[in-house]
Amino acid sequence: ISDTSLQSKGFNLHRSITNLNLHHLNSIFVSVGFPQRDISKIQIALENTDSLIWIEHHKTKGSPVAFARATGDGVFNAIIWDVVVDPNFQGIGLGKAVMERLVTDLLNKGITNIALYSEPRVLGFYRPLGFVMDPDGIRGMVYSRKKKKK
Amino acid sequence: MLSLHLLSSTSSSSSLPTIVSLNCCCCEPSNHLPFPNTNLGFLKVKRQPKVSNLKAGFWESIRSGFGKNNTIQVIETPSSEEEEEEPLPEEFVLVEKTQPDGTIEQIIFSSGGDVDVYDLQALCDKVGWPRRPLSKLAAALKNSYIVATLHSRKFSSGEEGNAEKKLIGMARATSDHAFNATIWDVLVDPSHQGQGLGKVLIEKLIRTLLQRDIGNISLFADSKVVEFYRNLGFEPDPEGIKGMFWYPMY
Numbered sequence: 001i002s003d004t005s006l007q008s009k010g011f012n013l014h015r016s017i018t019n020l021n022l023h024h025l026n027s028i029f030v031s032v033g034f035p036q037r038d039i040s041k042i043q044i045a046l047e048n049t050d051s052l053i054w055i056e057h058h059k060t061k062g063s064p065v066a067f068a069r070a071t072g073d074g075v076f077n078a079i080i081w082d083v084v085v086d087p088n089f090q091g092i093g094l095g096k097a098v099m100e101r102l103v104t105d106l107l108n109k110g111i112t113n114i115a116l117y118s119e120p121r122v123l124g125f126y127r128p129l130g131f132v133m134d135p136d137g138i139r140g141m142v143y144s145r146k147k148k149k150k
Numbered sequence: 151m152l153s154l155h156l157l158s159s160t161s162s163s164s165s166l167p168t169i170v171s172l173n174c175c176c177c178e179p180s181n182h183l184p185f186p187n188t189n190l191g192f193l194k195v196k197r198q199p200k201v202s203n204l205k206a207g208f209w210e211s212i213r214s215g216f217g218k219n220n221t222i223q224v225i226e227t228p229s230s231e232e233e234e235e236e237p238l239p240e241e242f243v244l245v246e247k248t249q250p251d252g253t254i255e256q257i258i259f260s261s262g263g264d265v266d267v268y269d270l271q272a273l274c275d276k277v278g279w280p281r282r283p284l285s286k287l288a289a290a291l292k293n294s295y296i297v298a299t300l301h302s303r304k305f306s307s308g309e310e311g312n313a314e315k316k317l318i319g320m321a322r323a324t325s326d327h328a329f330n331a332t333i334w335d336v337l338v339d340p341s342h343q344g345q346g347l348g349k350v351l352i353e354k355l356i357r358t359l360l361q362r363d364i365g366n367i368s369l370f371a372d373s374k375v376v377e378f379y380r381n382l383g384f385e386p387d388p389e390g391i392k393g394m395f396w397y398p399m400y
Binding site for chain 2: 041045072118119123130140145
């Protein structure tokens with residue numbers, strides 16, 4: 001979807017958190033199954049985020065209908081987090097729109113190592129966008145306090 | 151003795167958290183760096199932390215010291231609850247050993263991020279990583295949430311002021327300062343491998359992150375080091391969640 005096409009459908013695209021309603025962002029997170037998070041922590045996380053994209057519909061000013069952000073070291077690596085589309089607006093290509101633009105923005109900054117963690121049911125969403133699972137046998141790992149071997 | 155066979159990735163992707171091979175055989179005394187220690191690093195973080203020794207007790211038990219062949223050491227880490235809840239000092243002595251000739255070597259952990267980029271580049275060269283521009287290295291360090299380092303300090307007994315300090319290990323984490331952190335670029339000088347230093351480096355980095363209330367700590371591991379990280383408490387593909395990379399070059 002091109003920027004013009006988005007606009008003609010009434011969608012506006014943003015790359016900064018100005019005017020972004022964090023409470024509405026949080027409720028979209030919750031609506032797609034993320035845990036309820038502290039707004040002040042969300043604020044901190046977004047202030048320490050390298051790149052982000054969100055889309056709003058002109059009828060719902062400030063309330064995002066799609067969102068994605070990336071953290072990293074600004075030169076070598078970036079990880080994409082919190083990719084969400086409001087369930088009422090899914091299926092029309094907004095997720096793809098934010099992802100394509102986020103990746104382009106990162107590439108334009110010279111960052112070529114772009115990674116993310118994908119739930120099994122959305123692997124098919126990321127694959128056509130150019131993401132490869134476990135390339136060369138590399139595994140994503142997460143620390144778990146309970147799992148630590150003694 | 152934990153045997154860790156970890157080979158560095160030869161993939162062109164520059165910053166995967168690989169650890170280069172840790173040998174099981176006796177370590178040779180550390181080599182002098184072939185590069186002059188210019189100390190011109192672009193990155194000079196403000197603080198001058200004092201090296202503080204941790205309290206006696208646990209750490210005494212891992213100070214080797216007087217063995218004739220005091221090369222290999224297994225470093226145990228605190229497993230008691232109270233030890234883990236105590237705030238970690240930014241910089242402290244991990245190990246202290248006395249060589250047969252009387253020189254003392256201390257291994258110092260720091261989470262303060264005081265890294266000379268030239269030293270870091272030299273260390274990356276030593277482990278065989280492809281070269282990255284110094285300015286980018288400096289920027290990557292500056293933009294990292296925590297940069298944890300291991301330095302080796304050598305001095306003759308009574309001459310601590312004249313210590314020779316050398317970067318022998320590093321690991322860094324990027325983060326949004328609230329929810330997630332990802333560990334990158336884990337490396338230990340080959341001359342100091344095989345002693346469990348990589349393990350301690352990661353453990354202390356994790357502890358620092360947890361103490362800053364970062365709930366999600368992740369990393370990407372080469373297949374050969376998955377076991378190493380599993381033993382440190384990392385789980386691959388938790389709940390089927392998969393790591394994905396955008397058009398990786400390999």
